[in-house]
Amino acid sequence: MPFSLFEQxxxxxxxxDKNYVINFYHTKKFDNDHxxxxxxxxxxxxxxxxxxxLLRFNRLNESPYLKSILEEKGIILTQKSxxxxxxxxxxxxxxxxxGTTLHILVPTLRCNQKCIYCHAKSKNPSSKKYDMTKETAxxxxxxxxxxxxxxxxxxxxxxxxxxxxxxxxxxxxxxxEVNKKRNKNIRFVIVTNFTSMTKEKKRYIIDNNIDIxxxxxxxxxxxxxxxxxxxxxxxxxxxxxxIEEFQKEGKGMGALPTITKKSLEYPEEIVDEYILRGxxxxxxxxxSHMGSAKELWDKLGYTAxxxxxxxxxxxxxxxxxxxxxxxxxDVKSRFILQRILSIEPRIFTCFGSPCGAIFGQIAYDQDxxxxxxxxxxxxxKFIMGNVHTHTYKDLIKNSGSKIVDHTSCLSLNCDNCVxxxxxxxxxxxxxxxxxxxVSKLAMDYECKIRSAQTEYLFKKLIFDKEARKILMxxxxxxKYPPPYKEKKLLTKQEREAFIKSLKEE
Numbered sequence: 010m011p012f013s014l015f016e017q018x019x020x021x022x023x024x025x026d027k028n029y030v031i032n033f034y035h036t037k038k039f040d041n042d043h044x045x046x047x048x049x050x051x052x053x054x055x056x057x058x059x060x061x062x063l064l065r066f067n068r069l070n071e072s073p074y075l076k077s078i079l080e081e082k083g084i085i086l087t088q089k090s091x092x093x094x095x096x097x098x099x100x101x102x103x104x105x106x107x108g109t110t111l112h113i114l115v116p117t118l119r120c121n122q123k124c125i126y127c128h129a130k131s132k133n134p135s136s137k138k139y140d141m142t143k144e145t146a147x148x149x150x151x152x153x154x155x156x157x158x159x160x161x162x163x164x165x166x167x168x169x170x171x172x173x174x175x176x177x178x179x180x181x182x183x184x185x186e187v188n189k190k191r192n193k194n195i196r197f198v199i200v201t202n203f204t205s206m207t208k209e210k211k212r213y214i215i216d217n218n219i220d221i222x223x224x225x226x227x228x229x230x231x232x233x234x235x236x237x238x239x240x241x242x243x244x245x246x247x248x249x250x251x252i253e254e255f256q257k258e259g260k261g262m263g264a265l266p267t268i269t270k271k272s273l274e275y276p277e278e279i280v281d282e283y284i285l286r287g288x289x290x291x292x293x294x295x296x297s298h299m300g301s302a303k304e305l306w307d308k309l310g311y312t313a314x315x316x317x318x319x320x321x322x323x324x325x326x327x328x329x330x331x332x333x334x335x336x337x338x339d340v341k342s343r344f345i346l347q348r349i350l351s352i353e354p355r356i357f358t359c360f361g362s363p364c365g366a367i368f369g370q371i372a373y374d375q376d377x378x379x380x381x382x383x384x385x386x387x388x389x390k391f392i393m394g395n396v397h398t399h400t401y402k403d404l405i406k407n408s409g410s411k412i413v414d415h416t417s418c419l420s421l422n423c424d425n426c427v428x429x430x431x432x433x434x435x436x437x438x439x440x441x442x443x444x445x446x447v448s449k450l451a452m453d454y455e456c457k458i459r460s461a462q463t464e465y466l467f468k469k470l471i472f473d474k475e476a477r478k479i480l481m482x483x484x485x486x487x488k489y490p491p492p493y494k495e496k497k498l499l500t501k502q503e504r505e506a507f508i509k510s511l512k513e514e
Contacts (some may be wrong), residue, residue, distance in 0.1 A: 036061075037427040049429065050098045101155070112161065113376075118375050120167065122244055133239070171199075174210060202223060203252070204247045211255070225266060231248075270310060296310055297384065297441055299441040320461070342466055344357035345431060399419065418433075426458045
């Protein structure tokens with residue numbers, strides 16, 4: 010029987026139609042009993058050789074049951090399947106017409122750390138000429154509210170945002186004042202390294218219900234290697250101290266590690282560190298050919314194959330943790346799984362085709378320059394305008410924005426790739442590694458990573474029943490409860506004992 014976990018589809022009808030057209034589809038043969046079929050709007054199914062032959066030789070009328078399943082998934086086009094296909098396609102491109110929702114601001118480019126891979130090319134913490142002014146801050150906020158989206162996220166990036174704390178407070182105050190008339194659903198996020206945190210700043214975050222995200226690159230030695238203080242020195246102890254202070258206040262947070270060549274040695278230990286610090290998820294970020302990482306690639310970088318080996322080891326370890334009753338999730342995998350398992354509007358538009366540049370997110374530097382996205386801030390070639398001279402309408406109507414939209418869909422291999430419905434290219438990453446926004450390779454560095462991640466998760470869904478239940482719970486926890494009796498690790502001692510038990514097996 011054909012197999013698929015694809016959600017949000019109508020009930021199977023058993024009647025047959027003589028008229029149908031086979032949709033354009035992609036294939037991946039795992040073996041004769043498992044041939045994966047995907048279509049561009051996101052549906053997928055696993056067929057055996059006999060079923061696949063009926064599809065590819067256009068003999069579906071010989072199997073009304075198979076035909077009805079393929080119809081419901083939109084793998085064949087009929088009058089009955091067209092609305093499903095249209096809805097799925099509309100949702101897939103939802104981010105291109107709703108208006109920009111994520112707006113990333115740089116209160117200052119100064120930073121008190123000197124992370125070896127910094128994509129923003131942060132500046133000396135004492136160089137205040139890299140601070141955003143109140144005038145520019147007002148212009149940025151005014152620009153943001155020109156987006157037609159009713160949902161707005163203002164995210165402070167850096168540098169280190171808290172080195173210009175006054176402008177952080179001013180932006181929020183002014184945005185909330187403007188929003189009294191606009192009545193949008195507005196959310197604030199601060200990305201901070203925690204090393205300049207004070208009681209005043211901590212109180213401000215909690216009292217104003219601001220979401221926070223920080224970086225923990227792994228155990229102390231690894232974290233300090235990747236993320237030393239400006240001028241050298243330990244940053245790990247302060248980060249851990251602040252994490253614990255927020256947790257005592259009941260304030261949750263996000264965190265992610267950036268993976269360098271040295272990090273590849275510690276796939277399990279990085280996860281252990283996150284469990285020890287009380288996190289229930291991780292989102293490991295592979296290096297890109299941008300900023301400081303590009304300049305030091307021979308020292309810091311690695312091949313796509315090396316990173317995928319790390320990714321697989323980390324995912325397998327996280328699944329093992331879940332099997333022991335402790336819910337811990339890989340966030341990047343969750344985003345991919347949601348794209349695989351549902352036709353609802355996609356989140357994490359960096360994996361979209363087109364990607365989320367401009368139409369999903371915009372970044373603004375300390376001078377008001379408008380970049381296609383956060384990652385693009387390392388290269389002035391991706392400046393699309395300035396808030397002092399351009400309106401949001403100017404930006405959207407700009408031919409450059411249309412070029413960005415089209416460019417993010419271009420690749421030598423995407424159209425014929427089985428993973429294309431769930432993936433997409435990154436023009437910024439391609440430009441960083443090849444000097445060209447459109448990849449010159451059939452499969453470039455980032456394409457290899459994204460494709461392999463998607464394939465690995467598909468294999469888990471198809472071939473590993475126990476892992477399948479865990480992954481479905483990551484993607485849709487309300488719909489799919491944990492397939493185990495959940496074990497709560499409430500204290501540091503319990504977390505330490507749990508990790509020790511994993512190592513003793």
